[in-house]
Amino acid sequence: MSNDLDFGLDGFEPADADSEYAEQRFWAGDLTVLAEHHTTPNGSHSFVLAHDGSVTWGVPGAPQIRAIMVARDLNQNTFTFESTDHSSVAFAQNWLVERGCPPERTQVGGDFMKPADALTTRVEERLRASGARYEVLDSSTSDFDPCETWTLTRDSTAAEASIRVFLEEGDFESHTYTMREGAFADEDAARQWLDDRCGLLPQPPEYHGDAAALRARAALTRSTGASAAPKAGVEARTTPSAGTAWRPGPGRSM
Structure with missing residues (x-):
């Protein structure tokens, strides 16, 4: 279009x-x-x-x-x-x-990619309703390998680990995408993780006591669908796959 x-x-x-x-x-x-x-x-x-x-x-x-x-x-x-x-x-x-x-x-409808899991929906809903809570410091979009987007922010309401990274990865095979939030003590640590991708995306402190998130993670871990979306879990780091949330479905031209 x-x-x-x-x-x-x-x-x-x-x-x-x-x-x-x-x-x-x-x-x-x-x-x-x-x-x-x-x-x-x-x-x-x-x-x-x-x-x-x-x-x-x-x-x-x-x-x-x-x-x-x-x-x-x-x-x-x-x-x-x-x-x-x-x-x-x-x-x-x-x-x-x-x-x-x-x-x-x-809301994005039609043939565009859908959230892969309840956790993605939850993170996106919080972002939509967050007002001026998150100050965007930097962002990146990749059309190639890896195909992903990330947004580096400062959370004005966080009592600790106020630097937050929102990482979005898509999967053409399942026609879904995930959004994950990571927390860092400072901007340098966040940029180091984005550069090196060593270890899992650090989980925000407030997630540890969030029963809903824990239930979602447990349910996703048990999932064994044939066309599974990227690996479950708040802190999961997946192998990036092509596509982001805006991408149209098969056969839809742009």
């Missing part, structure tokens, strides 16, 4: 230079829409979650998920246009929700 979105901006002028630049940058992209919401009845706001295919030919590791918000002033015939890039769909959804998009309207 190419960029064929129409925000209905005919007759509207950018309210500021930033909006003009953001709109121009948006039209330069090659977007696959993952979710969108346009407010009614007056149509004052539009929210879009998309994958920008043009990024794959740009700087290696650059984020490919784009969140867009358009706010129209129907009295002045002007609009503001905001756009941000994220490595993970969940962080882009958080950005949209914080700006007034109903959470249920940010």
Whole structure:
């Protein structure tokens, strides 16, 4: 799917230079829409979650998920246009929700990859509803081997190990993906783990007393499905496989 979105901006002028630049940058992209919401009845706001295919030919590791918000002033015939890039769909959804998009309207449906397990769903739900809790320090997206995304953050609410890594890995065979959270004492330790991948992704301290997470891990460990998703467990480090959450299903073109 190419960029064929129409925000209905005919007759509207950018309210500021930033909006003009953001709109121009948006039209330069090659977007696959993952979710969108346009407010009614007056149509004052539009929210879009998309994958920008043009990024794959740009700087290696650059984020490919784009969140867009358009706010129209129907009295002045002007609009503001905001756009941000994220490595993970969940962080882009958080950005949209914080700006007034109903959470249920940010959900990715259709033929796109599904969460592999309850733990992935739980981590993503927490990210979507986290507000300004996580400060993004860095991120990376890989289209090759390994095919994965990670987002390095600082958790403003964590009593200890406040540096958090959110690692997303997909599996084309099962058409699913996992999202895991790791905790580190400082940024250097987190970057060292991302560089070396020595040992398991360290489990956040608060997970140890989380009965729901423990039950989910136990259930996943017992699973022996023929087309199993990446290895279960909060701290599990899987062999990366192609695909991330935005990717379409077999036969769906972009």
